[in-house]
Amino acid sequence: MTAWDIKGWCPGALRPMLSGDGLVTRIRPPMGRLTPAQAGAIAQAAQSHGNGIIDLSARANLQLRGVTEASHGPLIDDLHAQGLIDPDIATESLRNLIVTPFRDGETEAGERKFFGRKILADTDTLAAALTAALSRMPRLPGKFGFALDTGPRPVLTQASADIRVERAADGTLILRPEGHPLGQLLTDLGRDAIAMASWFVANGGVTNGRGRMAALIARGIIPPGCTTAPAAPLPTPAPGLHPDGALVALAFGQMRAETLHALAALGHEIRPTPWRMLLIVGATEMPAIPGLITDPTDPILRITACTGAPGCPQALGDTRNLARQLAPHLPAGRTLHLSGCAKGCAHPGPADLTLTATGQGHDLIRNGTAHDAPSLTGLTPQAILDHLKAPDAPQL
Ligand code: SF4
Structure with a gap:
């Protein structure tokens, strides 16, 4: 057990998580998509029931910050009216x-164009x-999760998941356990996914x-x-x-409700992604x-920064204000991770440069994680x- 508090579950809308600025209420968009009306309702709910700040999580969910115990019930009512709430926790x-x-473009014509024969089921049907x-x-x-990564080549490889649905180079669907380079040929997605999850439990997972x-x-x-390799993944x-549309990014995966209101007013469907971007x-x-x-080319895209102080009760210092100051000076091509404590929530892996708040300033780690030496x-x-x-500069 480490010095910080490791939670074995992810917050939801019905089960929010208490943070330094109130309840973090996470909305899991059904099928990974939001209608303009749903996006507008989330923006309105963030202003009416939270502090107007909306995070985009690494699992492509939206979370409202600053929700109170008193405002949580009305928030759920508003989201429920938009079909954004599950029946129970x-x-x-x-x-x-x-x-x-x-x-x-997942039409039959598109399928044939990609692979020369009809081998795809469309992603919405699979979802x-x-x-x-x-x-x-x-x-x-x-925290156990699934990734439906069913384009011609995987794009979600870096996103957190335990069981992945991907395609082999010839377009055949496979079910791949995270951490293994090969997957099983898929015959029935629901049945096969349940079988792999049951195998995980039965084998001591x-x-x-x-x-x-x-x-x-x-x-x-x-x-x-597990004998079939997925097609080579695409870069982020x-x-x-x-x-499919316009991909726009959010600094540190965060926006104000006004930004989501303006996006909703464009009248397009919005798909949250795990890359701090919205499609x-x-x-x-x-x-x-x-x-x-x-x-x-905006250097902010090369910086990861967790909530930090004051939003996170465990934070030992500021992260995002400092990140904005440092961004124009970040050496080209380098990545920077600013972490409010050694837990390193925002980026568990190594970065070129990591600055970890300690309460006595920041520690600098080169090519490591927030808790490396x-x-x-x-x-x-x-x-x-x-x-x-x-x-x-010694390139920090
Ligand atoms: S890494 Fe950041 S968000 Fe995570 S517990 Fe520490 S301060 Fe909070």
Whole structure:
């Protein structure tokens, strides 16, 4: 057990999580999409029942901040009217499903164009089948999740999931356990996904209610029939126009309700992504809305920063204000992770540079995580800036 509090579950709308600025209320968009009316209602709810700040999570969910015990009930009523609330906490907790935002052009003609024969089921049909199967899953850990990554090549490889639906190079659907390079050929998505989840439980994947597929695979325990490789994954997309629409980014995955109101007013479906970006489906030009990043070279895109102080009660210092100060001075091509404590929630993996708040300034870690051994300790914001600005800066 580490010094910080590790929670074995993810917050939802019906079961929010208490944070430094109130209840964090997470909305899991059904099938990974929001109608303009739903997006507008979420923006209105953030203003009426929260503090107007909306986060986009690493699992492509939206979370409202600053909700109070008194405002939570009316918030749920408003979201329920838009079809955004599950019937109960158990159903909500099971719906850990990330769906690829890129799913247009999945017509039969598109299928044949991609692969020369009809081998695809469209992503919405698959998402509905997997959603329906969730209620028949065995009891799974709270963070256990699924990724429906069914474009011609995977795009969700970096997103957190335990069981992935992907395509082989010839377009055949496979079910791949996280951590293993090969997957099983899929015959019936619901039945096969339940079988793999049941295998996970039966083979010791769960201890004290917790466990992840990658940890089980790392112990050399592999599901049967995993013989097919997925197609080569695509890199994380950048903001810009894509065949499915306009992809816009949010600094640190956060926006104000006014930004979501303006997006909803465009009248397009919105698909949240796990990349701190929203896909504005069918848009043919980049929207000019305050609070959106549309320039793929914006250095903020290379910075990850958790909530930090004062939003997180465990934070030992500020993160995002400092990140905005540092962004213009971040060396080209380098990534920076600012963490409010050693837990490193926003970026569990290594970054080129990591600054971890300690209560006595920030520690600097090179090519490591928020809790790796630092190269420099006790840095003030000014000292960090001076390092970055110096022409002969030791690249921090
Ligand atoms: S890493 Fe950031 S968000 Fe996570 S507990 Fe620490 S301060 Fe809070």
